[in-house]
Amino acid sequence: MKSALKWDVIAKCGTTKARAAVLTLPHGPVNAPVFMPVGTQGTLKGITPDQIEGLGCQIMLNNTYHLGLRPGQELLDTCGGAHVFQGWNRNLLTDSGGFQMVSLLKLAEITEKGVQFESPHDGSLMLLTPEHSMSLQNSIGADIMMQLDDVVSSLTTGPRVEEAMWRSIRWLDRCIKAHKKPESQNLFAIIQGGLDPALRKQCIEEMVKRDTPGYAIGGLSGGEEKDKFWRVVSQCTDLMPREKPIYCMGVGYAEDLVVCVALGVDMFDCVFPTRTARFGNALTATGTLSLRQAKFKDDFRPIEEGCDCIACKSYTRAYLYTIVTKETVGCHLISIHNTAYQLRLMRQVRESIIEDRFPQFIHKFFKDLFVEKAAYPEWAVNALKSVNVDLIQGENQP
């Protein structure tokens, strides 16, 4: 199908499956690997678009489900889409809306037609079809839009998983057909198949035939064992076309990002950094600081030494302790810091790939974060070993 993106791989890691690339989208270039902050309702938690841009963010997420409810499709059409609506001139990615319905609404029922759910407004029954999702996402105008998929929990087993996989393929076809702006918006397919390698393989084969501009690994991050999670990711990146961007949905913990990049993933999103910020938790290379804790009241260091975000440039942990979770400014500052942290991490990852020292970066990253090897998560050790990085033994290897 038509594509409105350009995918230029500029460097490949000599050891792992990681790669550095430039993804050129209708609203400008995106340096991959990339973390995309989530602005659910057309805004990123009290941060202005100028501030987000100032952090170097090139692409942000919006949620179709939320924007579809408010401001609604009609208003989005009137004003010319979500970019204009929120004053954001860089790229946007929207999900299909299906995940929210299934996960948020107790009474959602999935049929071949689509996802049926109770309107949160008046309780009436509503139906989200692949056609409707495309129509909404066309109105939003996101640079990358996601197909409506049949989402099942990653803990589900049995025939339901296979059913969801095949239905997602059928829905992809309907999405492709309903997509009205393939020349300015990129539709990504979502690989399903649960934790079953055979189903994943089948799904990839079918979806690759549809030749969408990019692919996402879906149906993960739902509470499955991390050791199963990474195996699915790695299997998928092996089977997916290497000349297209690969997006792993809902991943955002620092160690998960680093491991998944090594497994060959290019794009990530997660609400975690901004959500945890509102509870006063600041992310750093050496772990999370819970700034509500009294131990910070006399700590006159910035959140993170060397961070150039406005929170770290202006305030000490001691002062932040007095305002986090109390003043909105406290929330804004930690949200800005956490977003800066995530983006910086990805920049560092990318630079190390370009300079072909990504394995060394990984070693240092884990050492900074977990201090002792005994504390390294076993799944991460296993995952990295699969791409020739031995966290325990191989520190001195090139």
Add this chain to the structure above:
Amino acid sequence: MTSPLKFQIKQTSAKPTRAGESARCGTFALSQSNTAGTDQQHVKRTIETPGCLMYSLKGAVPHLTPDNLRQQSFGGVNVSLEQILQTDQPGSFSRWPETSPIPQFTGSKFTLAEYLRLQDLITFCDLRDYSYAAENFRHPTTPPTRKLASNTDNHAVLSTPKGIRQLTLDDYLKTVRHYRPDVVVALADTIAETTAPNEKRVRKSLERSLKWLDQILLERAGQDGTIEDRRAEEEKKRRRERKEKRRSAAAAAKAAGEQQEQDQDQDQEQGAGTSKEKEEEIYIEPIPTEPWTDVGLFAAVGGAHLEESRIWSAQETAKKEGVDGFVIDTLSLSALDKDARLKHVQTSLDHLPADKPRLLYGLHAPEDVLEAVAMGIDLFDTSYPFQLAEDGRASLYYYGPRPAGQDKSNSKTQRSINLWDDEHGDKFVPILEGCRCYACKDNKHTRAYINHLLKTHEMLATVLLMGHNMYQYSQFFILVRESIQDGTLQEKSTAFLATFGKEPTRTLEKHPNQIIVEAALQKRNQRLEGAEEGVVGVIGMGASTVNTPSLGAAVGAHAEDVEMEDSESKSKKRHETEEAGEDGGAKDEVVEKKVKKAAVAESSS
């Protein structure tokens, strides 16, 4: 003593046509010698007067991060001690580091401005948050208690975010020596009652304030200001001891000389001069004190609604050498209407020297500012634009001729609009055509978008509204200053009132849409609370690492999406589960590791 501040009146009202019109334009800045040591990065701003100090909560201007704050042109910030003095926090003087703990400033004094990142702004420190002098003023996060226990000769009572606190003169002096703000208001016994105080109470408050002012002035000059207090204390103690001694002696003697003893006792009570016990000899060692002549000192003048007291307070305070400016108290006038309050403000002003700046709280709506400016008030604060933003309101008022391009967006000549109103939902126009604030400029953020942000309970709503309202307030002040200079203040003030009428009295009622949205949010939070407690229970991490839902709620309703249920919370839970691993056994282990990791990382860094 040369003043650390420089207040220059450039021009007084060109046409003082109306009785008592004494508006003036000027600049309020730090004196040259005082800024000499400041590093080049942080050049202090100047406040053009009549002008404003920015209103702050816990030392931060509400909703504006330091970068967004710098988009405003106001030259100073008002930080109230009761907002930051908390026993367990670094703002408390007992925990204040002597020298800067921040590497780039090592060796230099650690100041409040450095702590609050206000080095480029005039930092003005008052005791209390006097915004309650305005009708129905509302704090979104930490509602202070207005009426506190009574002040005494020894302390004033403050309402800190963590409870009531007594501030003694000693505490006050320590705080000033630590904080080194650019301006501090002298400790005063301010009357916070909502009913009119009686004459005795007013007299007492004024005497107390004046005594404290004397002591503070001595201390600022490096002299022991509390020596007389200690002498009085010592005298009292000795007298008590003597009495004790005599009583025991009398008891021991059990003699007929009882009558004589009593006579002696009376002698002593009558006068120190005739005493045989030589009370004169009491020597009190002066405590060497560190001067703080780099800090400007403002004094409060009050007197409540009693004209004589107001005159007396102003006259007595004006006599003090070294007072750099005055705060005109209106908190004790709360029982009166605006006009009556302004009349009493006038009384105070009539007896203050013209060459020193005067600050007024609580009368902050544009037409009140115009009245106060005409009387000769120089400084206000920005509690007005803040309060509007809290209500979802955006300013449209203008002063003087209607700015070009405004006809479209302000066709009904409204003073403000409420963006909670449904009618703005589809208005893809800026709040105010031609406005240069961050939201309006280039039509970046429309009324429809802000309406959306309010209804989805997104914090960006108040960020944008605060920025806009602050910007408009600063524009208003610029035009007011111009009108003083060209002699059109009175004319334009009259026109303003004719166009916009009086600010409707603020009520605590919420907009119907806000009520709906907050109810939905509360419902959702309750559900989440249960769910998250479950998570805490399973993981057993305790409160230190797991998010406490009530704290999320404490950030004000803004903190969360209002969506029936939103993806964030779910995803968060996903992460919690993820973090906890799959089976019960692994959970605790993984979590323990995480906690340990965090602890190790902390202690090692």
